[in-house]
Amino acid sequence: MPTLSSGLINKSLDRISRKAVQWGISPSRVGYRWVEKETVPAYLHRKGLLHKKGYHETIHESASAQNPLPCNVKNRNDLPDERGWWGYSFRDVPTRVSGETFIATLPDCKVVTSINPADNDFWVAILNSDERSLELNQITFRPWHARVLRSSPVVEKTDRATWFLERVYDNHSHWLTAHLPKLILLKKRGMLNDIILPPESGRTEAINSSLQMLGINPADYRTFDPARPLLVKELTVMGTDRFRPELLQSVRDEFSVHHSEKPHRRIYISRAKAARRKLINEDQVWPVLEKLEFEKVFMEDLSFMDQVVMMQQAAVVVAPHGAAITNILFCRPGTHVLEIADLNFPNPNFYALASAMGHHYWILNAESVGNMHPLEKDLQIDPEAVKVTLAEIFNYRS
Numbered sequence: 001m002p003t004l005s006s007g008l009i010n011k012s013l014d015r016i017s018r019k020a021v022q023w024g025i026s027p028s029r030v031g032y033r034w035v036e037k038e039t040v041p042a043y044l045h046r047k048g049l050l051h052k053k054g055y056h057e058t059i060h061e062s063a064s065a066q067n068p069l070p071c072n073v074k075n076r077n078d079l080p081d082e083r084g085w086w087g088y089s090f091r092d093v094p095t096r097v098s099g100e101t102f103i104a105t106l107p108d109c110k111v112v113t114s115i116n117p118a119d120n121d122f123w124v125a126i127l128n129s130d131e132r133s134l135e136l137n138q139i140t141f142r143p144w145h146a147r148v149l150r151s152s153p154v155v156e157k158t159d160r161a162t163w164f165l166e167r168v169y170d171n172h173s174h175w176l177t178a179h180l181p182k183l184i185l186l187k188k189r190g191m192l193n194d195i196i197l198p199p200e201s202g203r204t205e206a207i208n209s210s211l212q213m214l215g216i217n218p219a220d221y222r223t224f225d226p227a228r229p230l231l232v233k234e235l236t237v238m239g240t241d242r243f244r245p246e247l248l249q250s251v252r253d254e255f256s257v258h259h260s261e262k263p264h265r266r267i268y269i270s271r272a273k274a275a276r277r278k279l280i281n282e283d284q285v286w287p288v289l290e291k292l293e294f295e296k297v298f299m300e301d302l303s304f305m306d307q308v309v310m311m312q313q314a315a316v317v318v319a320p321h322g323a324a325i326t327n328i329l330f331c332r333p334g335t336h337v338l339e340i341a342d343l344n345f346p347n348p349n350f351y352a353l354a355s356a357m358g359h360h361y362w363i364l365n366a367e368s369v370g371n372m373h374p375l376e377k378d379l380q381i382d383p384e385a386v387k388v389t390l391a392e393i394f395n396y397r398s
Contacts (some may be wrong), residue, residue, distance in 0.1 A: 031150050056103075059185070061100060066095070067355035078114050092348070093348055096243070111161075111230040113124045148229065161234075164179060176327070203218070214254070270282065271324075324351075327355060329353065337354045339361070
């Protein structure tokens with residue numbers, strides 16, 4: 001007699017659970033196999049709270065950018081238009097819409113954290129009082145959250161908390177561009193008291209150092225327990241756009257060491273010590289850079305403070321695609337940024353970041369090497385292309 005596979009059984013259970021929830025059954029009664037999703041404004045509107053004082057405040061309205069093309073691109077149509085998993089493309093950056101910035105306080109919410117077993121990435125979900133998933137940037141309900149809820153011990157409870165963490169907060173780029181801006185906004189508004197921090201085991205050196213630079217001592221704050229959901233009577237959340245200029249520029253302002261000297265250093269960020277996306281012909285490219293008095297740096301060898309100071313002194317930054325480019329967040333306006341990347345897998349984030357910070361952005365298309373996922377492939381670039389582009393940079397007149 002034929003038997004059903006576990007995959008078919010799970011799909012059937014998911015379909016039944018979805019119907020049950022749509023008929024009014026609580027998601028918890030069906031093992032959270034399906035939950036409805038809604039935005040924070042939609043939830044507050046449904047509850048009649050959207051326009052009541054203290055529940056929702058818009059800090060920045062949605063706004064369309066007016067960003068320049070990369071300095072070595074003449075026509076917008078020459079930019080890749082593939083949006084991939086980023087939700088926008090290189091071609092979108094010149095007029096990209098920055099979403100609303102808001103702060104909202106919500107009653108009786110449950111925060112659930114979990115690790116995606118497929119790639120070990122951190123994810124967070126927030127369930128409102130009706131057990132619907134609140135949809136925020138990089139915050140959403142996933143199947144592995146259901147497993148946590150089905151197997152978790154007693155839920156932790158607290159009266160008030162402010163949640164600012166998103167997916168993969170421990171990634172260097174995500175921490176700098178998605179999380180620090182939130183903390184700085186909360187600091188300016190005197191709202192740091194109830195923040196929930198990552199546990200010590202989940203905090204990198206950059207996280208700990210940046211918290212210290214903001215005057216935040218982790219010992220004074222509650223941390224979340226990855227194995228236990230947190231039930232909060234009054235939960236404050238933030239809606240932000242990761243590439244909102246006002247938010248990103250606040251990080252540079254907050255971390256400025258106020259050097260009076262004019263930016264002068266020429267920095268090449270090497271990935272030679274990285275596990276992936278190395279520039280495999282760096283030995284051919286480096287003589288071009290060395291002749292022009294570039295410094296070769298390995299970000300993993302520098303403290304966070306040293307990285308900040310170095311980037312504030314930089315006039316030109318050259319780097320193959322990687323999280324370390326995020327440190328241009330600390331460069332002063334007008335810095336030249338040359339990214340070496342495979343435009344067959346076009347990640348527009350550093351173009352958007354450079355634009356938001358007022359930098360001159362340049363892009364060189366590299367050839368990827370290998371048969372693995374594009375995120376894993378190494379790169380190689382024609383040294384002559386680097387030489388020509390650097391000549392353009394040093395002769396640039398805005």
